[in-house]
Amino acid sequence: MSGPMDYASSGVDIDLEGAAVASLIGSLQRSTRKAGTPGAPVDLPGGFGGLIEFGDHLLAMATDGVGSKLQIATAVKNWESVGIDCMAMNVNDLLCVGAEPIAFVDYIAVPKPDPEVHAAVGASLAKACELANVTLAGGETASLPGIVTELDLSGTALGFLNKDSAITGERLKSGDVLIGLPSSGIHSNGFSLVRNIVSHMGLSYTDSCPFDAGFIGRELSQNPTIADVLLIPTKIYCAPVIGLLKHLKASENSVHAIHGIAHITGGGLSNLLRLHDTLGWHIDSPLPIPPEFSWLQNKGNVTDLEMHRTFNMGLGMVLAVEKDQADSVLSFVQQYEPTAAIIGHVNGNGHKVTHSNPEIFFEHY
Amino acid sequence: MSGPMDYASSGVDIDLEGAAVASLIGSLQRSTRKAGTPGAPVDLPGGFGGLIEFGDHLLAMATDGVGSKLQIATAVKNWESVGIDCMAMNVNDLLCVGAEPIAFVDYIAVPKPDPEVHAAVGASLAKACELANVTLAGGETASLPGIVTELDLSGTALGFLNKDSAITGERLKSGDVLIGLPSSGIHSNGFSLVRNIVSHMGLSYTDSCPFDAGFIGRELSQNPTIADVLLIPTKIYCAPVIGLLKHLKASENSVHAIHGIAHITGGGLSNLLRLHDTLGWHIDSPLPIPPEFSWLQNKGNVTDLEMHRTFNMGLGMVLAVEKDQADSVLSFVQQYEPTAAIIGHVNGNGHKVTHSNPEIFFEHY
Numbered sequence: 255m256s257g258p259m260d261y262a263s264s265g266v267d268i269d270l271e272g273a274a275v276a277s278l279i280g281s282l283q284r285s286t287r288k289a290g291t292p293g294a295p296v297d298l299p300g301g302f303g304g305l306i307e308f309g310d311h312l313l314a315m316a317t318d319g320v321g322s323k324l325q326i327a328t329a330v331k332n333w334e335s336v337g338i339d340c341m342a343m344n345v346n347d348l349l350c351v352g353a354e355p356i357a358f359v360d361y362i363a364v365p366k367p368d369p370e371v372h373a374a375v376g377a378s379l380a381k382a383c384e385l386a387n388v389t390l391a392g393g394e395t396a397s398l399p400g401i402v403t404e405l406d407l408s409g410t411a412l413g414f415l416n417k418d419s420a421i422t423g424e425r426l427k428s429g430d431v432l433i434g435l436p437s438s439g440i441h442s443n444g445f446s447l448v449r450n451i452v453s454h455m456g457l458s459y460t461d462s463c464p465f466d467a468g469f470i471g472r473e474l475s476q477n478p479t480i481a482d483v484l485l486i487p488t489k490i491y492c493a494p495v496i497g498l499l500k501h502l503k504a505s506e507n508s509v510h511a512i513h514g515i516a517h518i519t520g521g522g523l524s525n526l527l528r529l530h531d532t533l534g535w536h537i538d539s540p541l542p543i544p545p546e547f548s549w550l551q552n553k554g555n556v557t558d559l560e561m562h563r564t565f566n567m568g569l570g571m572v573l574a575v576e577k578d579q580a581d582s583v584l585s586f587v588q589q590y591e592p593t594a595a596i597i598g599h600v601n602g603n604g605h606k607v608t609h610s611n612p613e614i615f616f617e618h619y
Numbered sequence: 620m621s622g623p624m625d626y627a628s629s630g631v632d633i634d635l636e637g638a639a640v641a642s643l644i645g646s647l648q649r650s651t652r653k654a655g656t657p658g659a660p661v662d663l664p665g666g667f668g669g670l671i672e673f674g675d676h677l678l679a680m681a682t683d684g685v686g687s688k689l690q691i692a693t694a695v696k697n698w699e700s701v702g703i704d705c706m707a708m709n710v711n712d713l714l715c716v717g718a719e720p721i722a723f724v725d726y727i728a729v730p731k732p733d734p735e736v737h738a739a740v741g742a743s744l745a746k747a748c749e750l751a752n753v754t755l756a757g758g759e760t761a762s763l764p765g766i767v768t769e770l771d772l773s774g775t776a777l778g779f780l781n782k783d784s785a786i787t788g789e790r791l792k793s794g795d796v797l798i799g800l801p802s803s804g805i806h807s808n809g810f811s812l813v814r815n816i817v818s819h820m821g822l823s824y825t826d827s828c829p830f831d832a833g834f835i836g837r838e839l840s841q842n843p844t845i846a847d848v849l850l851i852p853t854k855i856y857c858a859p860v861i862g863l864l865k866h867l868k869a870s871e872n873s874v875h876a877i878h879g880i881a882h883i884t885g886g887g888l889s890n891l892l893r894l895h896d897t898l899g900w901h902i903d904s905p906l907p908i909p910p911e912f913s914w915l916q917n918k919g920n921v922t923d924l925e926m927h928r929t930f931n932m933g934l935g936m937v938l939a940v941e942k943d944q945a946d947s948v949l950s951f952v953q954q955y956e957p958t959a960a961i962i963g964h965v966n967g968n969g970h971k972v973t974h975s976n977p978e979i980f981f982e983h984y
Contacts, residue, residue, distance in 0.1 A: 261763060277692030279747050284755075285748065285753070285754035285755070286748070286749055287752065287753070287754050289719065292719075292721050292779055293721025293722050293753060293754050293777075294754065295754045295756070304722070304724060304754075304755075304756030304757030305863070306721065306722050306754050306756055306777075308673075308721075308779070309674075312676075313722070313777070314756075315722060315723040315756045315757055315777060316724075316757060316773060317725070317726050317757055317759045318759050319726065319728070319756060319759060319761050319763075321763065322762055322763060322765060322766070324766065325766065329792075354657075356652065356657050356658025356671065357658050357669070357671050357675075357678070357680060358670060359680050359682040359775055360682070361682050361683075361726060361773045361775075363728075363767075363771055365682070365771075378778070383650065383651070384651055385650050388650070388651075388652070388653050388658060388906045389650035389658050389659065389660045389669075389671050390669075391651070391660070391670070391671055391679075392680055392681060392682055392772065393679045394683050395680060396684050396686055396773070398684075398686065398687060398689055398771065399692065400690045400768075400769075401687070401689065401767055401768060401769055401771050402728075402766055402767050402768075402771060403765075403766060403767075404765075404766055405766070406728055406763065406766050406767060406771065408684060408726045408728075408759065408773070408777035410680070410724055412671075412680060412777060414673070416857070430664030457715050480692065492669055512679060524807045547982070549637070600668060
């Protein structure tokens, strides 16, 4: 393979996507629903989740799909993780504003109905509902032979929170401690690059995994295939995060200990920049990196910077916590995620992400 | 063209879809969310919309896509109606349980981002939010070149209602009067058959419309194309239905005058059978049929029965109303839909739909 690989050369044009999204947003005017009535829009910094008023509560909606990870699942006819991926991408976004996910609907588009696919996706969604503690409130299966060539799966999650307990980022300040929750693997982002690297190597997804995929907290079959490792389902963080928020609410003096939450998705560590307009983020003690990332980086000759703006690199979610509460918050989340750890802190050195590896540096999301 | 055309021969296998949906539902277990807590599932007869508990309210979610109507929009590069179609398919379902739609999220999948498409879809969604009086609470645009070959658009609507005002069908009884609200045209169902017929005739969507497409309440350009007529946006019934429910609530003795509401989608008149397990439905005075249906039927040699189980045939929504309230309900909705009319009644002659045209008869949804 000649030259380093990156996300854009794998067929994803981030600038074009940006222009498309900008033109979409430009077309949308303000809501007709008036402030103080159910459904009126609420703007929070950070942009995660769409919040609306509902009496003393806010409701939040998040919508997202699994993306091109689905193509690997379909290639090996193993859809047991895709429902969990779909759930995770949505509920993890809701958690970032402090919303408790309560319900989910799925949208499945296929070229033609296939009971085998639907049974597998259904089982996966059922497992996902259990993991996220949400009700599956509906779903749609569309047969669209002229539009889709293989399975597309997306969904929408609904969550709620008390009006006064939204996590908006406005309490963030220099000195806040960053606690990292480990990812389970690649999750559901960066798969255009993953597929490009695997394809350039001439490997098949059903080949035995050519590296030791063992990692702390991970259970794999004896001789996993490449697909087995790439399809590890995205982690759902509802239990630790909702557990934590309820625990903190119960102890009055720490109810506002969590100043910001970031779901590390496409964009990698640069996601942190979305939480605040001026503060900086320094990662001095990153979580261990699962072996598939090192293998992909090596085989694709990908730079450290590109890896960290495409993948989660072992870090699935970041909590920014009031300094004097950091130890107790860490102890709490370690009940669910034993390898959660303090990874860095918030600083006042400008709106950028810095890292113990000086090559990793972001000023833009 | 040889022999009559029908929906199944147009590439939609309803039995296969049924098996696929059954296998999906079979995989889903009951929710982990307990009765009496936010998000606990609520089962209503009829199956429209997914209802969950939320304090003194119920929340309802509906998810659906535009389907193969999108292929016509994409073929003629005119996406100004598709956002309205997407909204309508979802909010009209919510109305059937008496829920007031308050928010919406869209999911767009494209092979690659195209600012022109996104600007047009965005403008259409903005218009749709205004028509339905909902807040656009988010959206996702996915670039999936390996999965979709052209635009797919779906969405999820959120609505709410008071716990005691759900329209469940349990008040339905013999003698209830059926009020029909006119459709705007084909809406968003049956397009596999539409496309098949147009294709068999060797016509192009940009050809001048070969029949007089004029119809009461319809505004078209001077020389409409076939696409202009086929792409007339699906009617959004929020204003008359929510207006009616609020009006009835304000006059105490008629708060439960509406016993059932059916959104006439794929399945046509057979949708009525979903509202009750044993009662029958007789249509003795159908609404006028827009001219495109007659043209399609004639050119495709489609039976009356097949037309009425594939298309809305001019009838977009049906309200089943307490007999002595029917006149006042009709007067109210005629403020919004002047051609709304009494079309028939509920009877005790078995679980079937009958019609002044004896060929039109349904015993199964």
